[in-house]
Amino acid sequence: MNQRRETLALAGIILICITSIGSVYLIFTGNPAPAPEVSVRGGYVLDQTTDQTVIRAMALSIQLNLSAHxxxxxxxxxxxxxxxxxxxxTFSSNVSYSIVYSNGSSNILRLETQLxxxxxxxxxxxxxxxxxYVFGDSQGYQGSIQDIVTTANHLHPDMLFHCGDITPFGQEKQYQRFDDATGNLSVPLFLTAGNHDIKLNGGQRYQSRYGPSTYSFDFGGAHFTIFNSSAGDVSESILQWxxxxxxxxxxEHKFVFTHIPPFDPRPGGNHTLLNTTTATRLMNIFESESVNVVFAGHIHMFNVSTPSTVTYVITGGAGATLYETAEKGGIYHYVNVTVSGPQVRIEPVALEEPSFARDQVVIRGRNEDLTLTIDDLMQLPTIEGFSSFxxxxxxxxxxxxYKGVKISDLLALVGGMTTENTLRVTANDGYQQEFCYDNVYPNESWYQLQGDMILAYSYNGTTVPDWSTGLRLAMLPEDGQYSNGDCLQTSAPGMGCDIYLSAGARWVRYTQIIEVVP
Structure with a gap:
């Protein structure tokens, strides 16, 4: 619930205004006292002031104790x-209370007690x-999230689970867009962090909004365990927990949810935990403790496999670029799970393919990728300079x-590139250019000729989509002139000006995909 609190202290009286979805509540109290001490089971204290305690439910049952100083x-x-x-x-308490606000997913209880x-x-x-419902890897695409929310509000499942990669790289505005997309959800949503969510200090932002990413609870004859694998490994403390x-x-049933699976079900696939010892240990724990199903994301596809007594479900199709063809599980989807007695039914539900706007770009690394909007790009370190070609x-x-983001900074979000790799840049009309490692990470001599290689989103103060030829690849040499001669000297054999002498041809307009290829 979005809310705004304003406090005005006059002659020992505090006026508190809570504004939310058109409703205003006025509550008058005496002089302020310290916030009460709080202990909670099944929830997490997100914020607390003298007059209000904010708790995010992390279970379907909560036990809360408050003590005034x-x-x-x-x-x-x-x-x-x-x-x-x-x-x-339903609520029960040892003191009187009244519910002064309810919006489907939040309640405000006002205590009425002299205790x-x-x-x-x-x-x-x-x-x-x-x-x-279970899903993962929306990575900032809110269209799928909104579709899932609409369905959930209509069909009323008991709860939803997001297996991580909520955002492209864990920034405040990216989390806020997700919160806006789920703002009218009327059923509980349980989350864990993905590897993209913890980038650039995103893990701290995650916890401040949603609480810890490792927790568990019981409901409806089942035990639900959620744990954090976002770093590519699982700590000893979490393994013990x-x-x-x-x-x-x-x-009767045990369900586990995490982001990175302990194995990649694709032949030859390696998009899994970095520590194979940890992966093996996890699978042994799941088997020895009779876990029914482990749900994970990270691999952008749908897959069900049962290598032992435990079923593993990959559900990474909530918006990020798919890794496989539809025949091999590359579908946009969420998973609908129904538990009736001893039976567990797992059914993928198709989602519409994300629409690609001209103000978005896909960054594909060797093992991961993400889709960035103009707003996402603006949150990264910016470089600006005069140039021409x-x-x-x-x-x-x-x-x-030209104003934009270094290509090297974009690749850092998806694992960078090596000297053996090639960078391929594709426009929305299919036009392509290829670049070598030294274009992305130029040495001193190449830097003097080429400067920084950037993805520009603004030209002479006009930003995409108003800038009609952006997003655009650009070079920022120190002299502001990227000549054909400069291009020839900064083109690897078989690339760029080595095969077609035009520096401007390297400045790919309408850039849609930037990818690292072997």
Whole structure:
């Protein structure tokens, strides 16, 4: 729930205005006291002030205890609980309270007590059969997320699970766009972080919004375990926690959710945990503790495999570029899971293929990729400079100031490139140019001729889509002139000006795909 709180202190009176979806509540209290101490099971305290405690539900049942500081009271203190289905939850407490706000996924409880301590319990009613959706790797594409939200609000599954890679690279605005897309969701959504979510300090932003990415809970005769594998490995502390959590679970069914799977089901595939010892240990834990299904993302496809007694489901098709053909599981989808008695039914549900706008670019690395919008590009380190280029007739064109992101910085988001790799840049009309390692990471002599190689999103102050030929590849030499001679000296054999003498031909207009190829 988006909300704005304004506080005005006058003569010992505090006026608190809470504005949310057109509703305003006014609550008057006495002089401010320290925020109460809070302990919570099944939730995470996202924020706390003197007058309000904000909790994100991380289970379908919550036990909350609040204690006022010495001499203080809890009267009029508010508890905002998010990520719940308000139509199916019930509350009980040792003190009186009133629900002053409800929007389908959040409730605000106002305590009405002269006591210094309060206990609140929240439970969600069971439904039969148990039903939940699982998906992953939306990577900033909100179209699929909005479609899943619309379906969930209509069909009312018990909950949703996102297996990570919510964002392209973990920035505040990227998380906010996801929150906006899920803002009207009326069922709980449980998350874990993916490797893209923790890039550029994104892990801290993840936790401040959603709480820890390793947790578990019981519901409807099943145990749900979510754990963090976003770093490409799993820490010893999490491995120990997994063993303890799964060994003590007594539910009939055990479901596990993470981002990176312990193995790649594709023949010869290696898009999996970096530490093979950890991967083997995980699979042994899952088997010894009788886990029914492990759900993971990371590999952009749908796949179900059962190498032992445990079923592994790859569901990485919520928006990121697919890794396989449709025949091999390369489909945009989410997974609909229904549990009825001992039976578990797993069904992929097709999503529409993402539409590609001219203000987006796909960055493909050797083992991962992501799609970036103009807004995403603007959050990366920016470089700006005057430049121009010669065409095949040696006429000068393109004079102006270009602003964008270094190609090397973009590749760093997907694992970089080596001297053995080639960089291929493709326009939306299929036009292509290829570049070598030294174009992306120029040495001193190449840098003097070529300068930084950038993906420009702005030209003379005009930004895509208003800039009609962007996104565009550009070179920023120090003298502001990328001549045909410069191009020839900075083209590897069989590339660029070595086969067609035009510096301008290297400046790919309408850039759509930047990819590292062997």
């Amino acid at each position: 010495a001499g203080g009271l809890l009267n009029n203190h508010q508890v905002l609980i998010t990520n719940i289905n308000t139509h199916r939850v 210094p301590n309060a206990s609140i319990t929240m439970d969600t009613s069971d439904a039969s059969p148990l039903n939940f 997994l063993e303890d959590d799964l060994s003590t679970a007594v539910a 010669q065409n095949q007739l040696e006429n000068w064109h393109g004079q102006g100031v």
